[in-house]
Amino acid sequence: MSQAVKCLILLAVVALLFVTELIPLAITATAGAIACGLLGFIPAKQVFSGLSNSTVVLFAGMFIVGAAMFYTGLAQKIGNTVVHFCGTGENSLMFGLMLVGTLLSSVLSNTGTAACLLPVALGICAAAKIPASRQLMPLAFACGWGGIITMVGTPPNIIATGALTSAGLEGFGFFEFAWIGIPVSIAGMLYMMFIGKHLLPKVELDADQEIE
Structure with missing residues (x-):
């Protein structure tokens, strides 16, 4: 499975959690960023770099x-x-x-x-x-x-x-x-x-x- 397909699946899961609010939105957002780092979509050091923006x-x-x-x-x-x-x-x-x-x-x-x-x-x-x-x-x-x-x-x-x-x-x-x-x-x-x-x-x- 290519990285693009994995990223699309992750995006769909995060979007579903955002819409349904099965878990708190803050946890969904944080977990999505962490998942991107664990799956290699972005460098690990950039996972929380947005917080300092x-x-x-x-x-x-x-x-x-x-x-x-x-x-x-x-x-x-x-x-x-x-x-x-x-x-x-x-x-x-x-x-x-x-x-x-x-x-x-x-x-x-x-x-x-x-x-x-x-x-x-x-x-x-x-x-x-x-x-x-x-x-x-x-x-x-x-x-x-x-x-x-x-x-x-x-x-x-x-x-x-x-x-x-x-x-x-x-x-x-x-x-x-x-x-x-x-x-x-x-x-x-x-x-x-x-x-x-x-x-x-x-x-x-x-x-x-x-x-x-």
């Missing part, structure tokens, strides 16, 4: 800063402040949530930003008797497009920069993505405010649903 270190630093903002309550305080100034009207609340979602996700984890603002949005929607479904989808979109504003806003930006640097080319600057990210974010917000809102579902919260 500058891209991985940048990922770790981004998660630490983001977690600090969430655990200290700073991110939620920012969200509450913006929503407080925008009011509880459906249109103004939608604009406020998208604005703060875009800004926070540009420097933090997209998923963490959405998770942080989720209870804020649900609580305000319940108090103002506004269908939560009409606010959560714009918030999710805002956290998505906000991540492309900076280099650390979303993992693909960091990976692309790391690939360029590894190839001996000049990587992207921290705000270089903003030339595309900011126009896309503005266009997305305008679309949701004037067109997209008419396509949003209207799902009322259950009377006995608890809002944290």
Whole structure:
């Protein structure tokens, strides 16, 4: 059996474990790298070389800063402040949530930003008797497009920069993505405010649903 076939089989097994999560994902990833070394696909000394990659270190630093903002309550305080100034009207609340979602996700984890603002949005929607479904989808979109504003806003930006640097080319600057990210974010917000809102579902919260 050739090395290419062995590598393909290993890739299929690792992909299956990633999808099914039969074992923790961290163990799957580590075991895959070790298997590559044991089977001779890569030199043994390169099995864990990726852990010292500058891209991985940048990922770790981004998660630490983001977690600090969430655990200290700073991110939620920012969200509450913006929503407080925008009011509880459906249109103004939608604009406020998208604005703060875009800004926070540009420097933090997209998923963490959405998770942080989720209870804020649900609580305000319940108090103002506004269908939560009409606010959560714009918030999710805002956290998505906000991540492309900076280099650390979303993992693909960091990976692309790391690939360029590894190839001996000049990587992207921290705000270089903003030339595309900011126009896309503005266009997305305008679309949701004037067109997209008419396509949003209207799902009322259950009377006995608890809002944290």
